Amino acid sequence: MSGALLPEATRDRFHLPPDAIYLKSHSVGCQPRDAEALLRDKLLTPWREAGEAWPHWLDAIDEWRVALAGLIGVEARDLCPATNVTAALSRYISALGAATDRRTILLAPSAFPTIGYLASGLAAAGWKTRYLPDDADVRDVANWTAALDGDVALVIAMHVSSNSGALTDIAAGAAAAKAAGARCIADCAQSVGVVPVTPAAWGVDAVLGTSVKWLCGGPGAGWLWVAPHDRTALDPMDRGWWSHANPFEMDIHDFHYAPDARRWWGGTPDVAPFILSTAGINEIAAIGVGAIRAHNQTLQAMLRDALEARTPQWRWPTGAIGGTLCIDTGADQPRVAEALDRHKLRADFRGSILRLSFHGYNSAADVEATARAFA
Structure with a gap:
């Protein structure tokens, strides 16, 4: 061994x-030795020397997208930065209301609590939350299949459970959801960096992730991947000026969604967390x-x-x-x-x-x- x-x-x-x-890498991974220098070079130095540092900062976020895309085998244009998993999921669900008449979200009681808090909070908007039985093994796709019906719009599955460590067969769950006419989103917060995350091979519709924990990138750098088949098919209601095809057009009466995952971005982006995240991703990729x-x-x-x-x-x-x-x-x-x-x-x-x-x-x-x- x-x-x-x-x-x-x-x-x-x-x-x-x-x-x-x-x-405790399931909580906060250790800091990469290159993180401090990268933060200085990509955030602080351009800010100090150029004043208007946005071109440099946006380049840094593009570098983050490319690094993460390489790690999980997807196209960079299908990745959108998010503050955290909750924000990413909220923006994703905001697009489903106009995309389907279904109104049930299916998840397991072992999902990270923020998922349940978000889902149940959508009741006022007509959404219903359904849970697998408490004793259901999330690794048995039959349990997911049995809970699917014609009203389930979205299946949210944790790739790895934070309570038990259970590793779910995401591909099987995604296939079951697709057969039932539902979408499937995988929460990979507890897996990315230590277990291979392969969205394209899984056949999922979207993936949620974070850079804290196994990616050793610190908090504030969550992310959403949306499958190419939904690249322009879903229009999030939760949007902001950075969801615009040209954020600097500045015409309040004229909004055009970005033609890629940036449409999920929202308001003015954080920068420092994604620079730190890049340091972590680079180390994980190198190892x-x-x-x-x-x-x-x-x-x-x-x-x-x-x-x-x-x-x-x-x-x-x-x-x-x-x-x-x-x-x-x-x-x-x-x-x-x-x-x-x-x-x-x-x-x-x-x-x-x-x-x-x-x-x-x-x-x-x-x-x-x-x-x-x-x-």
Whole structure:
């Protein structure tokens, strides 16, 4: 299994906490060493030296689109920056009202809460929210198929669940949605950077993502990918001057949607988050998502080998999972939390569920330290 591990030098690409072992890449990834210089060169220097820095800043956002497009195998023109996943989803749904008479949004109760908050908040606009049963395995496409009917407009599926680490077969879910006449959008916030994200191969209609977590790009740089078949077919109601084909035309009576994913953009864009995001994407691309995935799975297996037989009272995950190892520690949770703190292991919990994430900058030594802490 050691052959699947990345070289130790991978750690040198990132700033790691000097006094702790960081196992929370499902929350905020570690800062790339190139991030500070890139922010200075792309944001601060043009601003200082040119005053009117927008041409430079827009070039930086275009570079971000190209970098992310290369990482997930799509065309840059089909990617739109967003402040966060919530904003991206809101703008996407704003276009569906005029595109379909259906009014039901289908998701799983294990979806990230912001998805449910947004969906249920649309009730005043005539939308209904439907959930899979609480005990339904999101990895079994039959559960999604059984919940589909003629009123479902949109299926929202998490590629990787933040609560359990469950890895959903997005392609199967998208096919089921399409067969039922619905669209499918994949939330890849917990997968992109550690699990291959392949929108074109999946056949989904859209993808949501963020640069915080595994992409190591910090907050504020969310994104929306819209499939080419909807490139100009959907017109978001939630729009702004940067959704315009020519934002600087400045005719309040004359609006023309941008001919690509920029139509989802909205108002004046943030710049700094996307420069920082580019630094993260560049590092992940240089290491390789496939290599990070293999490294992650090897470290997960090492920890299971060291602890699973010794902790029969814990519930270890079964089936396909993403980059986060979610272990239900049950009544042991207070003891485990104390051990994490005492041994300076940075992980977290959802209730009694311990969440551990091994990124490319984690090592076999980190696994050994974790195993010793729980001995």
